[in-house]
Amino acid sequence: MEVHVVSSTVIPQGLPPTENTKIPLTVFDMLAADMHIAVLHAYMPPMPTNTALKDGLKKAVGLFPTLAGQLVENDDHCRPYISVGDNGGGVLVVETNVGSELLDILPLEPSPELERFHPPIDETQHLLQIQLNRFSCGGLVIGLTAQHRVADGKAMSSFFVAWGKLVRGLQIDSFPVYDQTMLIPRDPPRCDHDHWGIEFQPLPLPPSIPPSTLNSNKIRNMRVHYSWEFISKIKTQMPRKHSTFEVLMGHLWKNITRARGLDPDTLTQIRLSVNGRPRLRPPAPSEYFGNMVINAYPRARVKELTKGSVADAARLVHDAVGRIEDGYIRSLIDFRAINSGDVLVPVTDFEEPFLCPNLEVDSWLGFPFHEVDFGGGGNLCAFASSWVPAEGVVILMPSLPGIGEGGVDVMLTLFQDHARLFREISHSLD
Structure with a gap:
């Protein structure tokens, strides 16, 4: 099965605020794996055109600005943050044609072959990457990778639902919340539990683990x-x-x-x-x-x-x-x-x-996969991790x-x- 890349573009950040916004990573963001997580959604035809999907994505990016931002480390490397509204960033969109029918790959069984349906997750320059894989039958596999320190699965599922609604021309009735006031430390802060060795590694840092002999x-x-x-x-x-x-x-x-x-x-x-x-x-x-x-x-x-x-x-x-x-x-x-x-x-x-x-x-x-609908009549027929x-x-x-x-x-x-x-x-x- 051949996957041919047709185009690769970057959807820029939405209208920037009056000044660059820095959203600090919370302790929960810092606990998340510093890597991209890849998920595949497969849809039977008919599906909206790639143009319609990208137009809806542009609107969604405006509502979920951190996905198009940049992950930044301060000079002291202690306070990482997401930069929103600055130059750079954006969402990578790759479009491909697949020389087979969607039914040929269903169900989506775990295999290294699945990696061809989403952008690479190593050395990425964008926090969100999307690959639109259009099959000869008109079916579509959307391969999405997102930097885990920007959002967890619960958050990303809400983004996917919103994207689908925007493609269908519907209003969003549930907007993302970025307010971190509920995460303000107590005054004075106190640790009632031991978090060293459970969530974080105590200093001094241990030596790097040598490469495993296991393959x-x-x-x-x-x-x-x-x-x-x-x-x-x-x-x-x-x-x-x-x-x-x-x-x-x-x-x-x-x-x-x-x-x-x-x-x-x-x-x-x-x-x-x-x-x-x-x-x-x-x-x-x-x-x-x-x-x-x-x-x-x-x-x-x-x-x-x-x-x-x-x-x-x-x-x-x-x-x-x-x-x-x-x-x-x-x-x-x-x-x-x-x-x-x-x-x-x-x-x-x-x-x-x-x-x-x-x-x-x-x-x-608990994720609302059943609510993800891009219109056109095509139904979600499979989803899987990469x-x-x-x-x-x-x-x-x-x-x-x-x-x-x-x-x-x-x-x-x-x-x-x-x-x-x-x-x-x-x-x-x-």
């Missing part, structure tokens, strides 16, 4: 589907009520650990992304645009997971998420204020791309209605031997 080619990206019927079966085993996420995550954690064949006394943990917006008191607006994700860390010994029940694993997930509440979030905000003169380095910056025996989990179950060259990553996303039986799709990355064993037991209820 990223040994990593397999895979997609596993869980129907609502199967998830309901797991829930019948629960002595107490749990969310779909908690139940499915308990099931996955238990079976992934079994597939890895780890020593029974090994400690395994999940780094689990939690949306902090509704957990603040008072809650932050759901429209807050930026990052407001905090990590929860359920932990257990391998023997506890493999010999215990799914209900036990789900309870560990539930309890760890429950500890992320207003007090913890305020403590993290104050931690940044107390250490405002120091270089804060996320602990994740010192990790290899091989997380075994641990996992990193993101849930997209190829992930790291082991131990798990992403939960809703299966699209009308495609299959519904439920939850799980994208996960494991070493090839572990992936083969997991595939065999992925639906085991033992």
